[in-house]
Amino acid sequence: MDNSEFFVGLDIGTNSIKVVVAESSNDKLSVVGVGSERSEGVSRGVIVDIDKAAGAIKKAVKKAETQANITIRDVVVAISANMLQIEKCQGMIAVGSQSKEINENDVRQVMAAAMVQNLPSEREVVSLIPKQFSVDGFNNIRDPRGMIGVRLEMKGIIYTAPKTIVHNTKKAIQQAGLNIIHKVISPMALSQVVLNDGESDFGAVIIDMGAGQTTASVVHDHNLKLSTVDFEGGDYVTHDISVVLNTTIENAGQLKLYYGNADSDDADTDENISVEVVGKSEPESISEEYLAEVIEARLEQVFTRLKDPLADAGALSLPGGIVLTGGVAATPNIEKLAKRVFDVKVRSYVPSQMGMRYPSYSLGLGLVTYASRLNDIGVIADNVVNGAAISTKKAASQTVVKEQNRPQTETTATSVQSETEQKKMAENSKPEKEKKVSKLKEFWSKFFD
Numbered sequence: 001m002d003n004s005e006f007f008v009g010l011d012i013g014t015n016s017i018k019v020v021v022a023e024s025s026n027d028k029l030s031v032v033g034v035g036s037e038r039s040e041g042v043s044r045g046v047i048v049d050i051d052k053a054a055g056a057i058k059k060a061v062k063k064a065e066t067q068a069n070i071t072i073r074d075v076v077v078a079i080s081a082n083m084l085q086i087e088k089c090q091g092m093i094a095v096g097s098q099s100k101e102i103n104e105n106d107v108r109q110v111m112a113a114a115m116v117q118n119l120p121s122e123r124e125v126v127s128l129i130p131k132q133f134s135v136d137g138f139n140n141i142r143d144p145r146g147m148i149g150v151r152l153e154m155k156g157i158i159y160t161a162p163k164t165i166v167h168n169t170k171k172a173i174q175q176a177g178l179n180i181i182h183k184v185i186s187p188m189a190l191s192q193v194v195l196n197d198g199e200s201d202f203g204a205v206i207i208d209m210g211a212g213q214t215t216a217s218v219v220h221d222h223n224l225k226l227s228t229v230d231f232e233g234g235d236y237v238t239h240d241i242s243v244v245l246n247t248t249i250e251n252a253g254q255l256k257l258y259y260g261n262a263d264s265d266d267a268d269t270d271e272n273i274s275v276e277v278v279g280k281s282e283p284e285s286i287s288e289e290y291l292a293e294v295i296e297a298r299l300e301q302v303f304t305r306l307k308d309p310l311a312d313a314g315a316l317s318l319p320g321g322i323v324l325t326g327g328v329a330a331t332p333n334i335e336k337l338a339k340r341v342f343d344v345k346v347r348s349y350v351p352s353q354m355g356m357r358y359p360s361y362s363l364g365l366g367l368v369t370y371a372s373r374l375n376d377i378g379v380i381a382d383n384v385v386n387g388a389a390i391s392t393k394k395a396a397s398q399t400v401v402k403e404q405n406r407p408q409t410e411t412t413a414t415s416v417q418s419e420t421e422q423k424k425m426a427e428n429s430k431p432e433k434e435k436k437v438s439k440l441k442e443f444w445s446k447f448f449d
Contacts, residue, residue: 009367014212033068204320321345
């Protein structure tokens with residue numbers, strides 16, 4: 001009997017749309033298909049033209065379908081951290097006048113009670129993450145279903161985003177003929193793959209360096225605690241090269257890709273790079289050092305702006321240091337530049353899967369990893385946010401992708417589907433640890449109580 005499940009991650013980026021198809025079998029996740037298409041209708045990680053974005057999504061999905069030999073129907077989509085707000089929440093319900101067994105409906109009710117708050121009309125709850133349940137005063141319960149009690153409480157975290165961002169994403173995906181089974185805030189998905197268990201537990205900073213923007217996110221106790229966005233990314237580096245060298249954007253992009261360096265001290269000083277200059281019939285020669293100075297100046301500016309909010313929160317004292325990912329993180333010597341600016345331990349993350357060995361695929365891989373790890377409580381919370389009736393992973397599992405004549409084997413592709421459009425962090429909170437380092441205590445008091 002085949003127990004495999006398929007998950008499809010959709011990363012709608014500023015420069016490219018990536019689709020990652022993964023098969024989960026016996027607790028092992030394997031990437032079986034990847035599709036990538038140049039973005040249209042997307043600016044700074046946000047969809048601004050629904051029709052164009054939908055067309056690009058269709059093309060990327062088609063490529064992934066061809067490679068994976070499946071038909072894609074449902075996707076797990078990333079939601080940008082732009083203007084993300086993080087708040088604590090708490091709810092309590094009376095299970096009954098006498099002790100009774102707590103069921104799934106009780107869990108849904110206490111989650112709904114925790115979400116009751118006065119949200120501005122322009123914002124929408126994207127995720128609800130239960131940190132702990134309490135039954136009649138007994139705390140730190142991960143799953144209260146089946147327990148006996150009179151009073152059920154829940155403490156958690158809610159993440160809200162502008163309705164415009166969420167609506168445009170949903171609309172474009174629907175126009176592409178797809179169904180959203182989970183919406184995941186980008187840094188939460190990234191944390192599933194770019195951080196190890198120790199870094200997620202004790203704390204680390206993820207810097208996602210995209211084309212349209214750069215996002216710095218703090219993860220601690222396996223939860224997203226802080227996210228700040230700088231609206232400059234790889235496209236600004238390309239624009240700088242174009243302006244300084246008086247060449248086209250296309251030429252500037254090629255120069256950045258093949259000769260780019262984030263450390264001018266490490267670059268070659270010989271003028272051996274030929275550049276086509278607008279208005280001149282003959283190309284000019286420049287050195288790698290000169291090109292690196294242009295790139296280094298812009299990236300250093302981005303890192304410097306991100307440093308202040310991270311330092312104010314005490315995030316630069318977290319033991320996990322900084323992990324760089326995203327397309328721009330492929331720039332040679334970028335770790336050296338980041339270490340110089342932030343003065344902490346820095347490393348880069350690159351997926352190891354065949355065909356995805358480039359940091360821009362980190363988010364797509366994170367999405368399918370997140371979906372495969374989501375437990376029943378996470379699925380229930382996801383459904384509560386979206387008002388869906390189905391909740392547990394087993395009950396929600398439906399056909400997400402159908403195989404097309406795979407040779408020698410017949411595989412029924414099933415996946416976790418919660419008839420919702422939201423995702424939910426499956427990691428259940430642990431008892432809070434005491435910190436010995438004063439800066440970590442200060443950070444804890446600000447974000448982790």
